[in-house]
Amino acid sequence: xxxxxxxxxxxxxxxxxxxxxxxxxxxxxxxxxxxxxxxxxxxxxxxxxxxxxxxxxxxxxxxxxxxxxxxxxxxxxxxxxxxxxxxxxxxxxxxxxxxxxxxxxxxxxxxxxxxxxxxxxxxxxxxxxxxxxxxxxxxxxxxxxxxxxxxxxxxxxxxxxxxxxxxxxxxxxxxxxxxxxxxxxxxxxxxxxxxxxxxxxxxxxxxxxxxxxxxxxxxxxxxxxxxxxxxxxxxxxxxxxxxxxxxxxxxxxxxxxxxxxxxxxxxxxxxxxxxxxxxxxxxxxxxxxxxxxxxxxxxxxxxxxxxxxxxxxxxxxx
Amino acid sequence: xxxxxxxxxxxxxxxxxxxxxxxxxxxxxxxxxxxxxxxxxxxxxxxxxxxxxxxxxxxxxxxxxxxxxxxxxxxxxxxxxxxxxxxxxxxxxxxxxxxxxxxxxxxxxxxxxxxxxxxxxxxxxxxxxxxxxxxxxxxxxxxxxxxxxxxxxxxxxxxxxxxxxxxxxxxxxxxxxxxxxxxxxxxxxxxxxxxxxxxxxxxxxxxxxxxxxxxxxxxxxxxxxxxxxxxxxxxxxxxxxxxxxxxxxxxxxxxxxxxxxxxxxxxxxxxxxxxxxxxxxxxxxxxxxxxxxxxxxxxxxxxxxxxxxxxxxxxxxxxxxxxxxxxxxxxxxxxxxxxxxxxxxxxxxxxxxxxxxxxxxxxxxxxxxxxxxxxxxxxxxxxxxxxxxxxxxxxxxxxxxxxxxxxxxxxxxxxxxxxxxxxxxxxxxxx
Amino acid sequence: xxxxxxxxxxxxxxxxxxxxxxxxxxxxxxxxxxxxxxxxxxxxxxxxxxxxxxxxxxxxxxxxxxxxxxxxxxxxxxxxxxxxxxxxxxxxxxxxxxxxxxxxxxxxxxxxxxxxxxxxxxxxxxxxxxxxxxxxxxxxxxxxxxxxxxxxxxxxxxxxxxxxxxxxxxxxxxxxxxxxxxxxxx
Numbered sequence: 001x002x003x004x005x006x007x008x009x010x011x012x013x014x015x016x017x018x019x020x021x022x023x024x025x026x027x028x029x030x031x032x033x034x035x036x037x038x039x040x041x042x043x044x045x046x047x048x049x050x051x052x053x054x055x056x057x058x059x060x061x062x063x064x065x066x067x068x069x070x071x072x073x074x075x076x077x078x079x080x081x082x083x084x085x086x087x088x089x090x091x092x093x094x095x096x097x098x099x100x101x102x103x104x105x106x107x108x109x110x111x112x113x114x115x116x117x118x119x120x121x122x123x124x125x126x127x128x129x130x131x132x133x134x135x136x137x138x139x140x141x142x143x144x145x146x147x148x149x150x151x152x153x154x155x156x157x158x159x160x161x162x163x164x165x166x167x168x169x170x171x172x173x174x175x176x177x178x179x180x181x182x183x184x185x186x187x188x189x190x191x192x193x194x195x196x197x198x199x200x201x202x203x204x205x206x207x208x209x210x211x212x213x214x215x216x217x218x219x220x221x222x223x224x225x226x227x228x229x230x231x232x233x234x235x236x237x238x239x240x241x242x243x244x245x246x247x248x249x250x251x252x253x254x255x256x257x258x259x260x261x262x263x264x265x266x267x268x269x270x271x272x273x274x275x276x277x278x279x280x281x282x283x284x285x286x287x288x289x290x291x292x293x294x295x296x297x298x299x300x301x302x303x304x305x306x307x308x309x310x311x312x313x314x315x316x317x318x
Numbered sequence: 319x320x321x322x323x324x325x326x327x328x329x330x331x332x333x334x335x336x337x338x339x340x341x342x343x344x345x346x347x348x349x350x351x352x353x354x355x356x357x358x359x360x361x362x363x364x365x366x367x368x369x370x371x372x373x374x375x376x377x378x379x380x381x382x383x384x385x386x387x388x389x390x391x392x393x394x395x396x397x398x399x400x401x402x403x404x405x406x407x408x409x410x411x412x413x414x415x416x417x418x419x420x421x422x423x424x425x426x427x428x429x430x431x432x433x434x435x436x437x438x439x440x441x442x443x444x445x446x447x448x449x450x451x452x453x454x455x456x457x458x459x460x461x462x463x464x465x466x467x468x469x470x471x472x473x474x475x476x477x478x479x480x481x482x483x484x485x486x487x488x489x490x491x492x493x494x495x496x497x498x499x500x501x502x503x504x505x506x507x508x509x510x511x512x513x514x515x516x517x518x519x520x521x522x523x524x525x526x527x528x529x530x531x532x533x534x535x536x537x538x539x540x541x542x543x544x545x546x547x548x549x550x551x552x553x554x555x556x557x558x559x560x561x562x563x564x565x566x567x568x569x570x571x572x573x574x575x576x577x578x579x580x581x582x583x584x585x586x587x588x589x590x591x592x593x594x595x596x597x598x599x600x601x602x603x604x605x606x607x608x609x610x611x612x613x614x615x616x617x618x619x620x621x622x623x624x625x626x627x628x629x630x631x632x633x634x635x636x637x638x639x640x641x642x643x644x645x646x647x648x649x650x651x652x653x654x655x656x657x658x659x660x661x662x663x664x665x666x667x668x669x670x671x672x673x674x675x676x677x678x679x680x681x682x683x684x685x686x687x688x689x690x691x692x693x694x695x696x697x698x699x700x701x702x703x704x705x706x707x708x709x710x711x712x713x714x715x716x717x718x719x720x721x722x723x724x725x726x727x728x729x730x731x732x733x734x735x736x737x738x739x740x741x742x743x744x745x746x747x748x749x
Numbered sequence: 750x751x752x753x754x755x756x757x758x759x760x761x762x763x764x765x766x767x768x769x770x771x772x773x774x775x776x777x778x779x780x781x782x783x784x785x786x787x788x789x790x791x792x793x794x795x796x797x798x799x800x801x802x803x804x805x806x807x808x809x810x811x812x813x814x815x816x817x818x819x820x821x822x823x824x825x826x827x828x829x830x831x832x833x834x835x836x837x838x839x840x841x842x843x844x845x846x847x848x849x850x851x852x853x854x855x856x857x858x859x860x861x862x863x864x865x866x867x868x869x870x871x872x873x874x875x876x877x878x879x880x881x882x883x884x885x886x887x888x889x890x891x892x893x894x895x896x897x898x899x900x901x902x903x904x905x906x907x908x909x910x911x912x913x914x915x916x917x918x919x920x921x922x923x924x925x926x927x928x929x930x931x932x933x934x935x
């Protein structure tokens with residue numbers, strides 16, 4: 001039997017393949033709830049969840065909020081800008097305040113890598129990482145896995161290439177860990193200035209040409225190119241980026257097989273991905289959004305059983 | 319001012335690399351001076367006798383790189399608490415870096431540090447003046463006046479000297495006064511935003527890395543400028559294999575380059591950052607195992623001249639935050655000896671005598687400071703330590719106000735038993 | 750006391766019982782018009798399928814069949830430790846105005862049926878909801894009674910009633926086990 005999840009979901013790096021599959025398997029029946037007229041089950045009735053967003057995010061926050069509400073939890077959204085020393089209260093104070101309010105779960109999005117773990121180590125509530133800096137975005141990684149699994153069935157042996165700004169992408173890191181654990185061959189493709197120096201040591205292949213990546217892959221997960229990266233000088237221009245690395249229909253048509261297209265959103269159409277690809281027949285970008293709610297419901301459900309006392313009791317009886 | 323009573327150190331192992339001394343014997347201190355060394359010495363009437371059996375009697379340690387935070391951050395450390403902490407670590411003298419608030423960039427500020435140091439009545443405190451006014455990297459500070467007031471070196475530590483022209487001028491101008499220019503080697507454009515060593519760990523944790531080259535590029539620039547100017551450049555807290563190779567290159571050509579390394583860079587790697595441990599955040603960052611080994615060898619073969627702590631206390635809640643936002647630095651005085659013994663002497667990389675050279679004799683010589691020797695007639699700055707005694711690091715028992723150390727809970731080997739400055743006992747451990 | 754098992758329904762008996770339940774359901778609902786069978790995950794689903802097959806054989810009508818997983822509606826989720834596995838819920842059609850018969854293997858405390866009623870309510874407003882169970886073992890903790898019962902068993906609190914079905918367990922059988930510890934299945 002697979003070990004249940006721990007108290008928190010901080011990243012996919014720490015999870016086993018069994019735990020990842022448990023989340024995916026749990027998400028599958030939960031998809032049906034969102035198809036009902038009354039899109040709500042009473043599972044988390046009485047549980048209080050705080051969505052703590054220190055960084056602007058529309059789709060992740062909305063997706064979490066739908067998941068929470070469909071599980072009947074009471075939710076509060078807290079949006080706060082920045083984490084810098086000069087602005088407002090520190091994260092540790094925020095943590096203490098949340099603890100004092102006896103909340104059950106915290107969903108945290110934060111610009112600093114490690115912020116979710118920092119919080120998790122200081123409060124008893126379950127903590128779900130909704131993206132920390134350039135570290136991980138585990139629920140995005142999981143929904144990408146579910147979308148791929150829905151399409152391919154078994155994932156082992158499939159080839160997935162992450163395209164674009166891997167250096168600054170928490171989505172890329174979560175994907176790399178999740179995919180490799182499930183036996184998928186992973187590659188990255190992007191300008192070397194946007195790839196971590198040590199990327200090959202993370203067990204992935206590197207393509208310098210998007211054409212070669214397309215020829216190799218069963219699926220492309222096209223990462224969002226943050227426009228700030230250009231201003232920071234990592235690439236000379238968006239125009240050139242699209243010319244060299246853009247996922248275009250012309251390039252896909254030359255591929256030996258149909259290549260599935262994923263994008264975590266929001267998209268820069270005409271930069272990293274062309275519109276006719278994003279809206280094309282092999283795009284599963286909207287399936288990703290649908291799966292996002294189910295994945296987050298599954299994570300909420302699975303973590304809600306892991307209050308520390310119960311986990312202890314469960315250990316004793318096992 | 320003189321000590322009222324004579325001190326007789328009885329039966330210890332006397333080690334003084336500056337005079338080649340290494341043997342069991344007694345040492346007598348009178349009027350703040352070393353009166354006699356070696357052999358059996360009968361205790362004079364009224365003398366305080368210190369039983370040193372099983373202990374090493376060494377010239378007092380000298381730390382050429384410390385941050386005492388006063389003036390400006392007295393909540394974090396004062397010169398008094400810093401000097402006391404230093405004494406507890408066996409240091410009889412420490413050099414205070416000028417990156418305080420205000421910066422030690424003029425003779426009055428130098429005088430203030432000196433005055434507070436004397437009042438501390440613990441380890442001696444020597445001020446290091448700033449290279450540039452306000453450490454802004456623009457205009458040279460008044461080296462002449464600062465040296466006149468007691469500064470023993472100049473440095474803009476905490477920041478690199480970005481302008482090569484300013485560094486060149488500083489080396490030339492410092493040469494006039496016979497003082498070293500200590501540089502914090504870091505190319506700011508490469509290091510910007512970095513929080514740890516660049517490598518697999520930084521890639522995994524999603525933390526911006528600081529590449530080795532950020533240090534090495536500045537190290538070779540400084541070495542080349544020392545060659546051009548004939549000035550003495552002292553490279554602070556070296557952390558990479560590449561830096562070691564560049565220093566070796568400079569020394570092979572008789573360029574006046576000296577270098578220091580910190581105990582943490584000789585013992586710990588970037589793996590300590592795992593779990594976003596802010597107590598492992600420092601600048602330069604903890605590097606790879608390969609770098610640690612290169613630095614250890616460089617201490618052994620003399621490429622690195624001195625071991626300095628870069629003692630950098632922070633308030634506990636400053637470290638209690640997101641990794642990228644946490645300040646750099648760890649406290650160093652009270653763990654330095656034990657870390658060095660545990661990671662260098664115990665595994666047989668260097669001898670106790672070599673360690674004493676790196677912590678006492680060499681710093682005195684390079685920075686032209688008193689001490690660093692057990693020679694008869696010299697200042698009685700002496701450290702007695704037990705090189706085999708194990709102890710557990712408990713920051714709550716530190717004398718420094720800082721608690722920020724990655725060694726918490728570790729058992730280390732080597733304990734300071736007694737520290738004597740100017741013939742007076744400033745620190746002693748019972749039992 | 751060591752565990753002692755006895756067979757409540759053999760393979761043949763189980764088949765006869767299910768057939769009788771099917772007939773009774775048709776009778777009570779005055780035919781198959783607007784009838785929907787909803788099996789509770791897991792073994793209620795297989796029992797419901799057999800009832801549907803029997804109805805089809807006798808009436809010539811295939812009644813719509815659904816499956817209900819009540820895990821997310823359980824009232825003991827806060828105390829069971831690691832989360833139970835969630836099964837599939839599939840309902841063939843909107844339930845408004847229909848006659849729904851919930852089918853389960855064993856009726857014990859009634860809590861599962863309470864959860865099933867709550868869940869059904871989220872799918873619409875049936876004209877009538879009935880309950881058919883293969884085994885009623887007594888021990889109710891809620892005011893819930895079945896309309897159609899395959900067989901009654903007097904099972905003490907510590908005993909277990911296990912229903913085995915060919916599709917999942919390789920055999921058709923109902924077994925009563927008297928034991929010292931509380932049973933898991935029902």
